Amino acid sequence: MIIINVINQVDQNIIxxxxxxxxxxxxxxxxxFFSSIGDYFSIWIIICILLMISKKYRTVGFIVAMVLLTNTIIGELILKNAIGRVRPYDALNLDIVIKQLSSYSMPSGHALSSFSVAFVVLYLVKQWKIYVPVLILAIAITLSRVYLSVHYPTDVLLSVLIAFIVSTVAIKIGKKKGLINGKY
Known part of the structure; x- marks a missing residue:
C-alpha cells in the first residue's frame, strides 16, 4: 500500500x-485541440477505415480494428470501473479548460486507443511517412490528457503498456494465422 501512496503523490505533484x-x-x-481529436476514438477510427479501404494496408486496418476493440473492452468497460481512480482535477480540486468527465481516470482511453493504433502501424508499416505522423499524433494526444489534468502520468503509462501488450499479441496471432507476412 505504501508504494501506491508514493506513486499517487508523485502523480499529484506532476499534475x-x-x-x-x-x-x-x-x-x-x-x-x-489534440485531446478533442482523440475524443470517441474518432481520429483512430478514421485512420482505421482509411487503412481498410487501401488494398495495400487492409490487413493492417483489420489488425488495428481488432486491437482498438479489444482495448476498448479491456480499458473502458473493465479496468476503468474496476480501478475506479478519481480524475486529477477532481482529486486536486482544479479548474480545467475542457468539459468535466463522468468516467474514471485509469486507464486513459485516449492513450490506449492512440497507442493501440501507433504500435500496430509502427510494427507493420514500413513507410515512415505513415508511421511517424501516427506516432507523433499518439504522443501529442496522450500528453494532452496529462497537461489538461484529466489523467495522471501513471494512467497514460498503464494505457501505453496495455496497448503494447495487446498489439503485440494481435500481431503474433496474425502472423501465426498467416494473415501477416512481413511489413507493408
Missing amino acids: LYIFNHLRTPILDDIMT
Missing part, C-alpha cells in the same frame, strides 16, 4: 507542477 507552472492560454488551446 500540480504542470497546472501551476506550464499552463498557458496558447498551450491550453493546442492541448485541447
